[in-house]
Amino acid sequence: MTIPSTMKALLLQNDGYAKVPSGTVLEAMAPYVEEGTIEVPSPKGSEVLIKVALASINPSDVMFIKGMYGQPRALGRPAGFEGVGEVVAAGPDAEGLIGKRIAFATGLTNWGSWAEYAVAEAAACIPLLDTVRDEDAAAMIVNPLTAIAMFGLVKDEGEKAFILTAGASQLCKLIIGVAKDEGYRPIAIVRRDDQIALLEGMGAAHVLNAEAPDFKQKLAEVLKVEKPRILLDAVTGPLAGAIFSAMGKRARWIVYGRLDAVQTVIPEPGQMIFMHKKIEGFWLTEWMRSVGPERRAAAAIEAQKRFSDGRWATDVTAIVPLEEAVLRVSEELAKPNGKVFIKP
Amino acid sequence: MTIPSTMKALLLQNDGYAKVPSGTVLEAMAPYVEEGTIEVPSPKGSEVLIKVALASINPSDVMFIKGMYGQPRALGRPAGFEGVGEVVAAGPDAEGLIGKRIAFATGLTNWGSWAEYAVAEAAACIPLLDTVRDEDAAAMIVNPLTAIAMFGLVKDEGEKAFILTAGASQLCKLIIGVAKDEGYRPIAIVRRDDQIALLEGMGAAHVLNAEAPDFKQKLAEVLKVEKPRILLDAVTGPLAGAIFSAMGKRARWIVYGRLDAVQTVIPEPGQMIFMHKKIEGFWLTEWMRSVGPERRAAAAIEAQKRFSDGRWATDVTAIVPLEEAVLRVSEELAKPNGKVFIKP
Numbered sequence: 103m104t105i106p107s108t109m110k111a112l113l114l115q116n117d118g119y120a121k122v123p124s125g126t127v128l129e130a131m132a133p134y135v136e137e138g139t140i141e142v143p144s145p146k147g148s149e150v151l152i153k154v155a156l157a158s159i160n161p162s163d164v165m166f167i168k169g170m171y172g173q174p175r176a177l178g179r180p181a182g183f184e185g186v187g188e189v190v191a192a193g194p195d196a197e198g199l200i201g202k203r204i205a206f207a208t209g210l211t212n213w214g215s216w217a218e219y220a221v222a223e224a225a226a227c228i229p230l231l232d233t234v235r236d237e238d239a240a241a242m243i244v245n246p247l248t249a250i251a252m253f254g255l256v257k258d259e260g261e262k263a264f265i266l267t268a269g270a271s272q273l274c275k276l277i278i279g280v281a282k283d284e285g286y287r288p289i290a291i292v293r294r295d296d297q298i299a300l301l302e303g304m305g306a307a308h309v310l311n312a313e314a315p316d317f318k319q320k321l322a323e324v325l326k327v328e329k330p331r332i333l334l335d336a337v338t339g340p341l342a343g344a345i346f347s348a349m350g351k352r353a354r355w356i357v358y359g360r361l362d363a364v365q366t367v368i369p370e371p372g373q374m375i376f377m378h379k380k381i382e383g384f385w386l387t388e389w390m391r392s393v394g395p396e397r398r399a400a401a402a403i404e405a406q407k408r409f410s411d412g413r414w415a416t417d418v419t420a421i422v423p424l425e426e427a428v429l430r431v432s433e434e435l436a437k438p439n440g441k442v443f444i445k446p
Numbered sequence: 447m448t449i450p451s452t453m454k455a456l457l458l459q460n461d462g463y464a465k466v467p468s469g470t471v472l473e474a475m476a477p478y479v480e481e482g483t484i485e486v487p488s489p490k491g492s493e494v495l496i497k498v499a500l501a502s503i504n505p506s507d508v509m510f511i512k513g514m515y516g517q518p519r520a521l522g523r524p525a526g527f528e529g530v531g532e533v534v535a536a537g538p539d540a541e542g543l544i545g546k547r548i549a550f551a552t553g554l555t556n557w558g559s560w561a562e563y564a565v566a567e568a569a570a571c572i573p574l575l576d577t578v579r580d581e582d583a584a585a586m587i588v589n590p591l592t593a594i595a596m597f598g599l600v601k602d603e604g605e606k607a608f609i610l611t612a613g614a615s616q617l618c619k620l621i622i623g624v625a626k627d628e629g630y631r632p633i634a635i636v637r638r639d640d641q642i643a644l645l646e647g648m649g650a651a652h653v654l655n656a657e658a659p660d661f662k663q664k665l666a667e668v669l670k671v672e673k674p675r676i677l678l679d680a681v682t683g684p685l686a687g688a689i690f691s692a693m694g695k696r697a698r699w700i701v702y703g704r705l706d707a708v709q710t711v712i713p714e715p716g717q718m719i720f721m722h723k724k725i726e727g728f729w730l731t732e733w734m735r736s737v738g739p740e741r742r743a744a745a746a747i748e749a750q751k752r753f754s755d756g757r758w759a760t761d762v763t764a765i766v767p768l769e770e771a772v773l774r775v776s777e778e779l780a781k782p783n784g785k786v787f788i789k790p
Contacts, residue, residue, distance in 0.1 A: 172716025372516025374727030381725040383718030
């Protein structure tokens with residue numbers, strides 16, 4: 103395959119972090135990324151070059167391009183944390199992947215997937231079964247592997263019940279599905295009543311609307327009965343603080359996302375002392391680095407099986423051609439309950 | 447020994463927690479404790495009855511009687527978390543302690559030491575060497591054992607440098623002494639310049655005044671060189687949050703006290719995710735329960751040796767007779783750098 107010298111990509115328009123925090127909604131792509139043409143990069147060492155078939159847009163991408171994800175931006179580089187495609191070139195330590203169809207994540211290379219070609223570390227590539235659709239493969243790592251890895255934390259802790267904020271996110275839907283299959287009891291926190299029946303149907307033991315006037319009382323009732331120890335939290339801010347504060351002894355607040363720009367207060371620091379509560383974080387990149395290739399491969403196989411046999415399926419809101427992305431993406435993202443993809 | 451049926455004690459005047467938080471200074475004893483006469487309690491099970499020789503006043507006592515310690519008060523009960531005295535009666539499972547001079551803590555019984563007689567669990571009693579003074583023994587558990595236990599966390603973590611807030615407290619002085627002897631590098635955070643030379647003399651590698659205009663810059667310089675992972679924090683609030691935020695990867699914020707009534711914010715929750723930082727708590731009662739009798743006994747021996755040979759010594763501000771305590775204690779506590787005791 104002939105690799106061109108330049109390519110189209112959606113390029114970051116800022117360096118570093120946002121000076122002023124903004125909301126989690128992407129009002130428009132234009133201030134953060136613009137379409138442009140840059141050189142196709144050359145893979146080195148254990149990197150591979152991928153011809154991107156489809157790239158996904160996750161909430162973490164939105165936070166990242168806005169400068170609020172806790173990782174610095176690099177002006178002029180392509181955005182996009184994951185995608186699917188074919189390996190067309192490789193550094194000397196990753197040649198075995200050439201010609202393979204893979205899902206990939208770009209967290210280790212800082213060279214994004216919203217482009218005709220992307221660069222990824224071999225350790226962040228998953229060779230795919232033919233039975234996995236592009237739409238599932240393009241969103242295979244950031245959400246599905248995180249779901250399997252974080253559900254592993256719940257299993258290690260031992261309590262059947264656990265709490266999820268942003269309960270209607272794609273990620274939480276995946277976790278709820280796995281948890282239900284293994285007899286666990288997810289407690290999903292949402293912001294709209296119309297998400298309640300949907301998530302209960304998927305296997306959530308309880309779904310609570312944080313905007314409801316009786317939320318705190320209902321939460322207290324559920325906590326009393328279910329005694330969850332783990333809070334898997336994608337929102338931080340006052341909601342997460344209030345849930346953590348209401349939880350019982352030995353509660354663990356595991357932060358994996360930051361959707362609330364409001365400051366995060368520890369409501370009762372004394373609980374850290376007298377109730378042995380803990381606050382920690384989860385980052386898939388660190389998990390993949392720390393668990394080793396076997397557990398990583400097992401999670402990748404588990405995810406592919408679930409997508410292949412239909413237990414998991416990615417809801418697709420839209421597949422937007424790269425050249426239309428700057429204009430259309432924010433509008434597509436505003437539609438609920440599905441995922442938006444970019445097709446180079 | 448004949449045990450009387452009633453005794454004098456300093457009795458809690460409130461139930462539960464403070465409705466409105468107040469400062470850490472004890473403006474007066476009277477609104478929180480009053481002298482009174484109550485029945486001498488009967489020890490049950492593994493409890494002992496102690497004729498109190500001397501009881502100490504710790505910052506945690508002040509926070510407790512004010513209702514801000516995270517443990518509920520019981521109206522009409524004696525206050526006081528620790529003391530020294532002779533065991534004069536015991537429940538059937540603790541008779542071996544009768545006649546012994548012991549240091550004791552009351553966290554498990556909720557029946558305080560600021561009284562002629564106190565009740566303690568056998569597991570919270572330390573039989574004393576004759577070489578340990580009453581002034582050291584009365585303040586042997588809450589501070590010295592905490593010092594040894596928390597320094598153990600530092601040793602387990604492996605980094606030589608660590609940070610202490612409230613660096614001029616009795617507790618921190620004890621930790622600094624042990625750490626120096628074992629070649630560790632304490633970084634003490636204080637609020638007054640006159641504490642700097644004192645703590646450097648005791649073995650602190652760095653002493654930083656949090657009130658100095660260049661504090662943040664000096665802190666950054668020290669963190670860059672020393673790379674501490676552990677923050678032993680007795681203050682919470684904005685100061686502790688700022689230190690934690692400035693620390694590097696894998697920092698652990700270990701809260702063991704709460705001296706700042708201002709709310710505690712996690713300045714950058716994204717650091718929990720991308721820098722693997724953690725927030726946890728330390729409570730001696732939980733430590734004693736969880737480490738088992740051997741490690742507990744080793745810590746008790748270590749503390750007594752240090753007091754016996756003079757490596758540790760409790761600075762005494764005043765020994766106040768119980769009947770003068772309500773009037774005099776707040777004034778004595780206002781004097782810096784020493785401990786105040788109550789003598790029944």
